[in-house]
Amino acid sequence: MPRLSEVITALDALWPAERAESWDAVGTVVGEPDQEVSRVLFAVDPVQETVDEAVGLGADLLVTHHPLYLRGTTTVAASTFKGRVVHTLIKNDIALHVAHTNADTADPGVSDALAGALDLNVVRPLVPDPSDPEGRRGLGRVCELTHPLTVRELAARAAERLPATAQGIRVAGDPEATVRTVAVSGGSGDSLFDHVRAAGVDAFLTADLRHHPVSEARAHNPLALLDAAHWATEWPWCELGAAQLDEISDRHGWDLRVHVSKTVTDPWTAHVASAPTSSAMGAPN
Amino acid sequence: MPRLSEVITALDALWPAERAESWDAVGTVVGEPDQEVSRVLFAVDPVQETVDEAVGLGADLLVTHHPLYLRGTTTVAASTFKGRVVHTLIKNDIALHVAHTNADTADPGVSDALAGALDLNVVRPLVPDPSDPEGRRGLGRVCELTHPLTVRELAARAAERLPATAQGIRVAGDPEATVRTVAVSGGSGDSLFDHVRAAGVDAFLTADLRHHPVSEARAHNPLALLDAAHWATEWPWCELGAAQLDEISDRHGWDLRVHVSKTVTDPWTAHVASAPTSSAMGAPN
Amino acid sequence: MPRLSEVITALDALWPAERAESWDAVGTVVGEPDQEVSRVLFAVDPVQETVDEAVGLGADLLVTHHPLYLRGTTTVAASTFKGRVVHTLIKNDIALHVAHTNADTADPGVSDALAGALDLNVVRPLVPDPSDPEGRRGLGRVCELTHPLTVRELAARAAERLPATAQGIRVAGDPEATVRTVAVSGGSGDSLFDHVRAAGVDAFLTADLRHHPVSEARAHNPLALLDAAHWATEWPWCELGAAQLDEISDRHGWDLRVHVSKTVTDPWTAHVASAPTSSAMGAPN
Amino acid sequence: MPRLSEVITALDALWPAERAESWDAVGTVVGEPDQEVSRVLFAVDPVQETVDEAVGLGADLLVTHHPLYLRGTTTVAASTFKGRVVHTLIKNDIALHVAHTNADTADPGVSDALAGALDLNVVRPLVPDPSDPEGRRGLGRVCELTHPLTVRELAARAAERLPATAQGIRVAGDPEATVRTVAVSGGSGDSLFDHVRAAGVDAFLTADLRHHPVSEARAHNPLALLDAAHWATEWPWCELGAAQLDEISDRHGWDLRVHVSKTVTDPWTAHVASAPTSSAMGAPN
Amino acid sequence: MPRLSEVITALDALWPAERAESWDAVGTVVGEPDQEVSRVLFAVDPVQETVDEAVGLGADLLVTHHPLYLRGTTTVAASTFKGRVVHTLIKNDIALHVAHTNADTADPGVSDALAGALDLNVVRPLVPDPSDPEGRRGLGRVCELTHPLTVRELAARAAERLPATAQGIRVAGDPEATVRTVAVSGGSGDSLFDHVRAAGVDAFLTADLRHHPVSEARAHNPLALLDAAHWATEWPWCELGAAQLDEISDRHGWDLRVHVSKTVTDPWTAHVASAPTSSAMGAPN
Amino acid sequence: MPRLSEVITALDALWPAERAESWDAVGTVVGEPDQEVSRVLFAVDPVQETVDEAVGLGADLLVTHHPLYLRGTTTVAASTFKGRVVHTLIKNDIALHVAHTNADTADPGVSDALAGALDLNVVRPLVPDPSDPEGRRGLGRVCELTHPLTVRELAARAAERLPATAQGIRVAGDPEATVRTVAVSGGSGDSLFDHVRAAGVDAFLTADLRHHPVSEARAHNPLALLDAAHWATEWPWCELGAAQLDEISDRHGWDLRVHVSKTVTDPWTAHVASAPTSSAMGAPN
Structure with a gap:
């Protein structure tokens, strides 16, 4: 079973950190280099829902497209929702790795x-x-x-x-x-x-x-x-990334289980169309 | 029939320029202070469609919520779409007045x-x-x-x-x-x-x-x-502004004809809902 | 008779816009690409006096060295003196083209x-x-x-x-x-x-x-x-530019009438020499 | 005979340094606080000509309106013309004090x-x-x-x-x-x-x-x-300042000799009027 | 036994976050608001040594003067020494709270x-x-x-x-x-x-x-x-802070065990005096 | 005996000004290009002590590593300690030349x-x-x-x-x-x-x-x-620089007397070691 540092080396080969934009925040956000990795989950957003999915799945590594802290933080206290994500990850020995504009x-x-x-x-x-x-x-x-x-x-x-x-x-x-x-x-x-x-x-x-x-x-x-929807345009990359890691895993004999998150983290939950005879002024042109 | 400067004075009383944000660009954009005004059109966007509507209506003054040049321009050449708006207005003796964050x-x-x-x-x-x-x-x-x-x-x-x-x-x-x-x-x-x-x-x-x-x-x-839609949330103000100017016109005996644009300048022209059984991965959460 | 866009293409060949300084504001400021051009006036300053001269001359295009809006504007209202220039030009179908640091x-x-x-x-x-x-x-x-x-x-x-x-x-x-x-x-x-x-x-x-x-x-x-005087050091360029356009016009068979403004737009109107025995303290060193 | 520090205190009372603009550079530029002062010269510009005049006059203090180093210097080497001014002043025990926007x-x-x-x-x-x-x-x-x-x-x-x-x-x-x-x-x-x-x-x-x-x-x-001329509009202040210091000197019994520079440091040395029939294009409007 | 949020409220009363300098990074850096606190350790530096001391002590809360992330971070990966501190704290359910310029x-x-x-x-x-x-x-x-x-x-x-x-x-x-x-x-x-x-x-x-x-x-x-030494000048505050929390604990009946770190995190480990007859040039003046 | 300008040319060849950092302030700070130089003193700091040493020595040129005015000054008044250095140098016909990051x-x-x-x-x-x-x-x-x-x-x-x-x-x-x-x-x-x-x-x-x-x-x-100590790490360069100028002097037959300052301008004058059993908390780790 590969250590986190080995898997990260492979991910960095796919999406080298130096190819990210200067304002970006890619790479490993949480995790111990020597922790073992057998199950990986790909998702777009590093939010509580996908982290809870990773916990439920028994994943060792969550790979996301969006950074957790794009503009840098001075705290990871669990009183902040992003801090709660960090606490959940570390408590459950789940690493987090981000590939953003370097994956774009x-x-x-x-x-x-x-x-x-x-x-x-x-x-x-x-x-x-x-x-x-x-x-x-x-x-x-x-x-x-x-x-x-x-x-x-x-x-x-x-x-x-x-x-x-x-x-x-x-x-x-x-x-x-x-x-x-x-x-x-x-x-x-x-x-x-x-x-x-x-x-x-x-x-x-x-x-x-x-x-x-x-x-x-x-x-x-x-x-x-x-x-x-922003999330929907980037979700296909999760499938691509998972497939790429699968192939690397086979090549290294790592026997990784690589999953793609089923959690829809697009924030929109409903849509109401304009009534064709809206009382205001008429149908769209 | 009031001169443009008199109508503008009334509009400035409703929406004083000094109450706009420092980054904003409100006030009279086109027009001769002494030109006579009898017909006014209110619209959200100062675009070719609403200007053509004003020409068709025989308006003398177009009042919009959005500025024409928010970030300043060094040219109003008709080869640019905003320049064509300026040329259409001036050639048809139509003034343009903007009330943006001061109206917000x-x-x-x-x-x-x-x-x-x-x-x-x-x-x-x-x-x-x-x-x-x-x-x-x-x-x-x-x-x-x-x-x-x-x-x-x-x-x-x-x-x-x-x-x-x-x-x-x-x-x-x-x-x-x-x-x-x-x-x-x-x-x-x-x-x-x-x-x-x-x-x-x-x-x-x-x-x-x-x-x-x-x-x-x-x-x-x-x-x-x-x-x-951005445009739809601001269109109601056109009705409010038109009513306010109507009332001022009555008070001054100006006998202004005040209209509200019927042109939908929201850029979205169609919407396609996600199929409930989209081949990707399932219905929205 | 050439269209404005053709004449501008010729002027741009003489003074390419990309060779202007980054802070400058050159190129076509007013005008419809398809308007016909038969008479052109060269001047240093795009001010009311030279624009009135252009109107009197029946010019279709005013070419000036100084930009109209060097620092960008959010309004061309005729209540501003530069706005009045724009209104006069458009109402009289006169285009304005600027060649400044690219002409320097x-x-x-x-x-x-x-x-x-x-x-x-x-x-x-x-x-x-x-x-x-x-x-x-x-x-x-x-x-x-x-x-x-x-x-x-x-x-x-x-x-x-x-x-x-x-x-x-x-x-x-x-x-x-x-x-x-x-x-x-x-x-x-x-x-x-x-x-x-x-x-x-x-x-x-x-x-x-x-x-x-x-x-x-x-x-x-x-x-x-x-x-x-600033104006006097740049006026000779008007003669040079007019001659260059004349030559281009002949070459294209455009039969353009190209004039050089006779209006002195140097702002100084009088000069009083110091009295040799000025009461203060004595003649210049 | 007053020490330099006493005379400076009097000048600071007339033109307090804290009333100068933040970008300005007023106050004592050269001089030893304890050096004695008997003869003072007022001038607009701290240039070699007025410094040589001060040396010739046997002045102990030169008071000027314009600063010597408005934007700060890292050298007073005599190979620079301002450095030569500093060397001449110090070698001849002449102090320099500036009152600029605080005097304006x-x-x-x-x-x-x-x-x-x-x-x-x-x-x-x-x-x-x-x-x-x-x-x-x-x-x-x-x-x-x-x-x-x-x-x-x-x-x-x-x-x-x-x-x-x-x-x-x-x-x-x-x-x-x-x-x-x-x-x-x-x-x-x-x-x-x-x-x-x-x-x-x-x-x-x-x-x-x-x-x-x-x-x-x-x-x-x-x-x-x-x-x-810039210099001519500010020279009258030298007479005013000299008179004010005279009055202070009398009040303190300092018996100062206060002079006003006769050196014209306006840089223009000649003027040639435009010929009325200048070959270019005609008389001024 | 108080929850972390209650202890933090007490610490914020001693050193309100809003009194920190705008560039500073004070407050809770790690910890779950509802975790229980019985043992607290005060130290100057949030480094691996003091965190290990807190683990050894069975502390629930480490209070330090220096921030962990003064300039904000986009990662807490354990491959970085500060990330290892975060992982050690979270894995051992130890909160971290910082009182820096608000304590100064x-x-x-x-x-x-x-x-x-x-x-x-x-x-x-x-x-x-x-x-x-x-x-x-x-x-x-x-x-x-x-x-x-x-x-x-x-x-x-x-x-x-x-x-x-x-x-x-x-x-x-x-x-x-x-x-x-x-x-x-x-x-x-x-x-x-x-x-x-x-x-x-x-x-x-x-x-x-x-x-x-x-x-x-x-x-x-x-x-x-x-x-x-920087550390030595700030270590006395740990004793003061511990005493203040002790007093608060007594008042609330929290029965907290409050300790002061014995770990010297001043980085200097040795000092060699200049030889009086150093071969260079002589004793100090 | 060489003029200052000749010696400076030699020093500039050793430490070209253009190789200094853009924020630095190297080169000749005080001195007349034509003054004669027979005795030179090298020191780290251009402070009153080394300037007084130069006066005592009868030096004509003081060469230092640290600049006198790194951030530029608008005054060299003797009421400031750096101004007093300038006055002492000029009154005693001693030039000052700085070689800082270009010497580094x-x-x-x-x-x-x-x-x-x-x-x-x-x-x-x-x-x-x-x-x-x-x-x-x-x-x-x-x-x-x-x-x-x-x-x-x-x-x-x-x-x-x-x-x-x-x-x-x-x-x-x-x-x-x-x-x-x-x-x-x-x-x-x-x-x-x-x-x-x-x-x-x-x-x-x-x-x-x-x-x-x-x-x-x-x-x-x-x-x-x-x-x-900062001063101690840079003092050896004075010996190096003096030797290099000596060699140049011999080559040009200048017969320069080149000295190295014996004045310790390191500001620390005493050191007290921590008592091994300091009452606070114990010996260093």
Whole structure:
């Protein structure tokens, strides 16, 4: 059975810490280098729910995409919800390892998993990593559809193929417009509009899009926008990561049990559609 | 018929420029002080669609909540979409006046209109303006429901009473929890969580809520969150502002025709719900 | 007749926007890409006087050296004098295009025109642009006189050859010193003293020189300084620019009428010399 | 005969160091507290010329308005011109004391002396010092003329009453406009335009005015501007300061000999007017 | 037996978190609010040695003066020495609470304990806390000696009364000078020289003094400086804090066992005096 | 006899100013370029004591390692202790030249002299200067011992070989540990721990080490730390520098008398060891 330090070395080889953004907080957050690891759980969010799932599963290592302390903390007291996560992990001898922007840009990375879930053919990174001579690593992916779809059909495929969430998929632009090329980026994508426009794609699927960036993007050009739940766009990476670790485990004869969290940590729990004859002023345009 | 400078003086009395946030960009953006005004259009967004509506209506003055140039510009060339707005306004002798954070905190202001649209009884500002001795001005409103509702029922009321949008209302928290007190804030509200928690309300209705702030808010305490479309939470203020200007016009004998834009400038045009049996992993928790 | 976008493409080829300083604000400020252009006016300052001249002239495009909004604006309301300029331009279908620090460093640029007006032989840029392999572009010019002149004679030539202004030419240093080499830089030049000293010239002609920089420069070494009116040092570029556009127009068969503004927008309107026996304390040293 | 520390205490009472701007560098720059003082020289600039004058005069203390090291130095080596000033002072046992923005705002201060030289009746400070309950201290002065003058006549009075300089007086605005009220501020005044406009005066006399601030001020409103030589606007303060120290000396029985520098350290040494028929384009507007 | 939250409430009453400096990191760092507390250990440093001592002692709560994470951390992995401290604490159900600059300025606080250990009579805070109407709180203490001592005698008393360290006490200034008044400040004190000079004391005892601040302080005035080991100057506060908690425990009937760490965490382990006839150049001056 | 400018040229060749850190303040601080130099004194600190020594010696040039005004000054008034140094130097025609971080990194530099004094064999710079193709220049030195010593023995050698100071040598770590490799850096070295750890040496000798950096360094790994007096670690460079100037003088036939200051300007004047049975709590660990 491998020690934590050995498993971490393998994870670091998949997602090297030095490839994370300077503002990021990746790597091992909790855990003793010499503790033994037999069961691993992959999840998007390091929250009490996924930690409790890890405890229930008897996991020794929880690997998440989101950092626990992005902006640094001076306390892990259990009176804070993040401190309670640390206490639960240490008390149950569960290590926590984070792969965030280093996993976003990896090859394959978060947006490769997202593209795969949507049956999209990856062409190139949306924002290539200048340090990669082969131009495969980078943030987001520019993709082609095998067969053109309307925006509505692409949204329906996303709603069907991504983990179900209360939010579903929001669409901006003509639902009947044709889509042949699409850029995808897991997580918050409203800082990437310049790159998306430069890529000249028909549509852009990402998460956490807000009023002003979307309105201005639409005013710039008729690019269709699809907004899925942040968690749902990054959950596919958990399956990818688990599969990668499985393969490493087999190669090393570690006999690891690698699981993917079934807990939906997307915060939205319900959705109420606008009534078509809302008393205010009329149906959406 | 009043000159633009007289109408602006009246609008400034309702929403004094000095009460806007230091980062904001309120006041008259386009227009000649001496041009005559007979027809006014209120809208949320100063975009080509509402400007074209103003041209079609023969308006002389467009009053919007959102600024045209929040971060300052060195060009109004028509090759930029905002420049085209400026050219359309000037060529058609239409002035543009903005009331943004000075209207947010006004008494009555944007969140009063939002509370009114939802039949909520305003108790106090969520973030009182320290310069107001009477404590009525400020950002957001803390409200009470005449009769308790479940979170789902409150969401349904919002979906029904606010202008219809493709997004509808997203809910985080237990849909069946009871709501007696609710904080509301028009527009992007994810910087107000500390104030909302301090107010001790059961629910918070605002817009543009993203994954991390919502997840962390939910981890803090079981506060229910309702996310409506940014535009829909601020449209009710247009009706309020138009009514206020109507009343001023009568008082001055200006005989102004004051309209409220019917153009839905919320960018979301369609919504596709997650399939309950989405192939990924199962229904929302 | 060419469309504005075609003429702008030509102007951008002369003075590429990317060669402007990062703090600058060059390019098209007002105008519709498809509007037709037959008459163009060159001026230094985008002020009401030159805009009224453009209206009177029936110009379709005003090209100026100084930007209209160097520091960005959130309003173009006609209640502001710059807003009135924008309203006058748009109402009279006159576009505005700015070429500022990109014209300063161009080859030929503002200081070439200034050197030409003074019969000076350009040797090299005072501050070479590192991105120019041929070392011809850059700020200011180091020049040689065909025949040596005294400082007083050089000042007299400047007063005679540059457009007349109330200010005339101020001189610091020994008026009878001999000048063989001179650095010139149109506009405010008091940030260039280190470069001027390094060039080892006998004199430096520029504008907007103030007490402390001049006193310290004089204390450093006996470099003669000639201060002409800011506007007057940059007006020769208008003639150069107009000639360059004329030539382009001929080449394209555009048949453009290209004019140079006759309006003196130097703000100084009068000059009163010190009385030789001023009651205070005596004649200048 | 008083020691330096005693004379400095008296000067600090006139111009307390704590009333200088935070960016300023006032107080004693060179000198031994116990050295005896019998002869004092007042000057505007601490330059080699005024220091040599002090040596020739046998002065023990040089008091100047301008600081020697405004931005701090790490060397006083004589290879630098300011270092040579320090070496000359110390070798000749001459102390140096600076009263700059603390003298600007004093009551009486630099602008009182300037107003006095121009026969103007001081009404109030242009920028009152909030820490002065009596509202007499502050930057610049708002003045009234005993009898109205045209702008040209006021400029002629300034040229006649202020120490003669090669620059003379530059005027912006209608030379024939009538002046009843005028704001004056010794030294560089182009940061005070907002205050001057708020004061509603007919004219503003100061120094070091440059193209853009003057053009924009003139575009704002028809305020006449008079630009004298920086040194000339501050030299009257030397007479005021010398008189004040004389009076203190008498009171203490110090028998000080107090002189005012006759050295014109305004850097401009000659002026050449524009030829009325300058070959370029015509007389000034 | 009290829960941790109750003990923390008592400690917060002694050293309120809001009285810490804004850059500080005080309060509970590890621990579950509901865990029971019967045994408490006070120490200066939250390092592996004191944590091991707490484990050996069966403590439930470790209270330290120095924060564990002053600048915030994004990981508590046991591969880092601070992370190993967190893991040891949580695995052994030991809470960690920090009272740092809020204990420095408390009344009584760190410097009161230091003064007490040295038999000094506290007169007032060296840097009074403006928010304390009674003027008793603040950083450092100004003290009087009951009987004057020479600097050497005071140093000997400090060496004798403070916990023994390899460093002992360094002295700057005349060892035979007389001391009647002394300022003391536990921990690094080289930012307090201005306050110490203003207090006009004969000597200043603190820690972590470096060459340049000491040389410049000595050049300013003949103030004697005594430099003890950082840890030794703050260890007396552990005794004071333990006694205060004991008293609170008695009052609440908590029956707490409160201990003070015996582990010397001063890092210096040996000291070698300069040989009087060191081959370099001679005995100290 | 050489002029000051010639000697400075020679010193600049040894320690080029451009190789100093950007925050540093090296070069000639006082002196007239043409003054003659026959006698030179080297010292660490430009303080009154070494300046008085220079006056007593009849020196013409004082060369120090520490700058006089590191952060720039706006006054050299003799009422300040640094101003008194300037007055004494100028009155006695003594120049002052500083070689600080440019001497630290020179080859040979400050840490070479320190290593030499301790009989250590220099291997390479601790922090190589990237601009040195030969990799010999840089901050600090990594050294080897000819024969291994215990930490205590190395500390004893330092106490014996470096100029005697009241402080002596402080040691952190096991005094009996064996040392084969040691990094040395004259002056304050607590910013170099990362480099020292990366060099993998057994011990690090420097100065001005404080509690927190030393405690954390020790927690990182068992690296032994030796803290000598700041002045003592830099005094050996004076001998090195004097020898280098002697050699230059012979080469130029200048016949310079070059001295090394005997004044100990280390501020510590006495040391009192902790009593082994200090009443507080026991002997050091």
